[in-house]
Amino acid sequence: MSERDKNNTQLSFPVNESRDHIQGPVTAAVTLVEYGDYECPYCAQAYLIVKEVQERLGNKVRFVFRNFPLTRLRPHAYQSALAVETAAAQGKFWEMYDFLFKHGQSLTDDNLELSAAKLGLNVNKFDLEFRDRTYSRHVDEDIQSGEESGVTKTPTFFINGDRYDDSWDLDSLLSELDEASVFSWRQTEQ
Structure with a gap:
């Protein structure tokens, strides 16, 4: 990652309805993007906080998750x-x-494949595509977009395209999202 990328505070790859994984309406006043890692204990904590944010804000927030596995x-x-x-x-x-x-x-890998069975997926198809790394390009694109957006740790959040570097405890995140929502609403009124 270049020094320029590390200092970037803007989301370099805008949310794309056809490739990103999105919860919430496209018309939401606030878009919260998270770069996360499934093995990261902080992301596991953030998972619960994001769920609570979604519950409290409902259709006011659109949530996007992008993969950023910290393989080292x-x-x-x-x-x-x-x-x-x-x-x-x-x-x-x-x-x-x-x-x-x-x-x-x-x-x-074995537990990931067992997870597919528990979720009712076509296990043979899942196993084949998982072992063949069929969707590695999507993961790699998420990593690249994170790096170009200055992501260096997980979780990293962006609110309406701006990196959010403050505390991501529930109250702080709700306050920032509320402020972004008001700002977004004012922008549409002008």
Whole structure:
């Protein structure tokens, strides 16, 4: 990652409805993008906070998750991201995302494949695509977009395209999202 990329505070790759994994309406006042890693204990904490934010803000927030496996620190990070993208091909991205953050103690290849079975995926198709790394390009594109957006750790959040570097505890994040929502609303009024 270049020094220029490390200093970037803007989301370099805008949210793309056809490639990103999105929860919430396109008309939401605020878009929250997270770069995360399924093996990261801080991302597991952030997972619960984001769920609470979504529950409280409802249709006011659109949430996007992008993979940013920190492979130098976590041995199963890339494979976990690959498993989620493989599940996405069968329409089960969010189910696998939830499952891994809720049960992600041991993210070995065998356990990832067992997760697919528990979620009711076509296991033969999943196993073949997972082992062939069919969706590695999607993971690699997420990593590249993160690096070009200055992401160096997980979780990293962007609110309406701006990197959010403050505390991501529930109250701080809700306050920032509320402020961004008001700003967004004022922009549309002008």
